[in-house]
Amino acid sequence: MKYLIQGGRVIDPANHIDKTADILIEGKKIVAIDENLSADDAKVIPAKGKVVVPGLIDMHVHFREPGQEAKEDFVSGTHAAAAGGFTTVATMPNTRPVVDDAALVRSLQKRAEDEGVVHVKIIGALTKGQEGKELAEVGDMAQAGAVAFSDDGHYVQNAKVLLNGFDYLRSFDKIIISHDEETALVEEGSMNECHRSAMLGLKGRPTVAEDIAVMRDIMLAEYAGARLHIAHISSARAVELVRQAKKRGVRVTAEATPHHLTMTDECVDLMDSATKVNPPLRGHADIKAVLAGLKDGTIDAIVTDHSPHAEEEKDKEYRLAPSGFPGLETSVGVLLTDLYHTGKIELPLLISKMTAEPARIFDLTDAGTLSVGCPADITILDTEQEWTVDASRFYTRGTHSPFAGRTLKGRAVLTMVEGRIVMQDGKIVG
Amino acid sequence: MAKNPVSLRGKHILGLEDFSREEIELVLETAKEMKSVIHRDIKKVPTLRGKSIVTLFYEPSTRTRSSFETAGKYLGADVVNITAGTSSIVKGESLRDTLLTVEAMGFDAIVMRHKEEGAAAYATKVVGHPVIVNAGDGAHAHPSQGLLNLFTLLQHKGHLEGLKVAILGDILHSRVARSDIWGMRRMGIEVHLAGPGTMLPRFLSKEPGIFVHERVEDAIKDADAINVLRIQMERQKAGLFPSRREYARIYGINRDRLSLAKKDVLILHPGPMNKGLEISPEVAYGDHSAIQEQVQNGVAVRMALLTLVLMGGKAQ
Missing domain, CATH: 3.40.50.1370 (Aspartate/ornithine carbamoyltransferase)
Incomplete structure (x- = not known):
């Protein structure tokens, strides 16, 4: 099959391209990218007035398989990804059982291949059972294809265990992704510690819990000379710690989520557990600092931390409800509406944080670019289309989006994976 | 009316x-x-x-x-x-x-x-x-408790606007304190909070008309009323205060401390009381107490x- 994507604004940050151009796809690959291309036998995809970008990458999602398929599985998860414009995602290992050996990595890769409509990379657990006590077989998992290692959802409390992880993984050149919130300071906390938590009587998860965890992990990575990636950074001081570390040459990278870039703790409402997430929604100064960090390169990538839960699990008293919400289908809309249309960030920079940058961090050589010869993973965005978030129409099984009911401006209108259209106008096809 | x-x-x-x-x-x-x-x-x-x-x-x-x-x-x-x-x-x-x-x-x-x-x-x-x-x-x-505290104050003082009320103890875990704060502020009462630093929520004093003190004496100075909160025993196990003895001595309300407040100060307590901990018996049953009336x-x-x-x- 041949496709010609015609007349769109092509933004390919990996190749410093931002111009009106056509893209010719043959089979699974991009074969040409230039102005005024023609191919008589190609099916034309008109893209005038639209933005054509490398297929988006989200290196932090929870697909809940195996063990919690009522929340999500590889079918619903990859459909949600395609619907949101993502062509590559990486799943976190906090499943039941935890993904902590090579056999599980291989079986999930097979499941993704058989059932998934987008590329799925597997992140392995750093420690056995994510218990933070002894290293999982990370070498085995790395050789089986795991792209990174993380005890996401948990802070690795024992500093020696994390240091062992850094030292051991150095020779495999794989990164450790840290969920940085010092456990003792956040136990039982359900929202940012702030004026609103004080008035609601909800126990807080203070920013200092994140700050000291980020500081410790940076110091350990620096000491070991190893690679550290800070998951979902949310506090102003933590952003500054990463900034200073990068200046010193520490091999640290960081990611931020759409919600930590756009929502504050003032959104927390006891009636609706949708806003409950870890780390929690922070204050105004924090979201400003996270955005500044994103723009100056301190924060490398945007991820959704897509964390679906079943309706009946999330439909609870605020403190009892599980943390997290789905993000794949709202990410582009929220970012375009709140950051691009408000003039806070330029489109090419925003796109690079969702394509070239995550590909660089995770050493994905065949994703995040529109280079000729690369797999035709391509997303077309309509930055002007207005739509209203309706959680009942999500592909994900997750409900309770904090963005539900919002009218957003901009969305992905076509997702192509290896030359095959998997989503068009919001619908999964093929 | x-x-x-x-x-x-x-x-x-x-x-x-x-x-x-x-x-x-x-x-x-x-x-x-x-x-x-x-x-x-x-x-x-x-x-x-x-x-x-x-x-x-x-x-x-x-x-x-x-x-x-x-x-x-x-x-x-x-x-x-x-x-x-x-x-x-x-x-x-x-x-x-x-x-x-x-x-x-x-x-x-x-x-x-x-x-x-x-x-x-x-x-x-x-x-x-x-x-x-x-x-x-x-x-x-605990809105009905907040309202009954206002009602008790009104019955004794004849008005609410301009009163100064101290709330003492475990503010952090207290729904009574939060309902008091909202209700009292709405009625124009100045609210002074005090307790051990471990039991005071951060960021509260951002509200106008709310004052947070770490010394009980500062909160009860010239107070028209004092609401003494119940201290739950499990808070000591959680490390929020070192001992009952020390709490009673430094934060408890007794006759000596009461002399710092106004002469007609009213004592409230949501119950049940830990006598000898947050409140001494002579205050709990004394002339200023409105605890039974509450x-x-x-x-x-x-x-x-x-x-x-x-x-x-x-x-x-």
């Missing part, structure tokens, strides 16, 4: 943050009439005859539950009590399903106590017909609340 134009009919009572000054005044005016009912020889009025009320308590409580029950019965309503230990709740029934079950039985009001903040607010999303009356949700709110005022205020939300009107 001009008739108060506001109505609370059908209003869920979740927290005093949702109350306007006029609404609080209406409750206090109505409570005054209700208090006279309690003093009658025959304490039964037909105001809520034919109405049914359920108390749904997920946490142990003596005075709040029996206070609501008594209030409902004095008004002629049918009152049923459900407590967590003796119901399907122990079989793992979710809050949603328990609420739906109770609603299906036709109750007009659900008075609920729950250990989670926001449980009552959540309940309003679940049920259609019954009015939800929050009798305490975690550390969030219990009676609690019934009057709850009669007022139930009447206002179920009937909109006043006692007959």
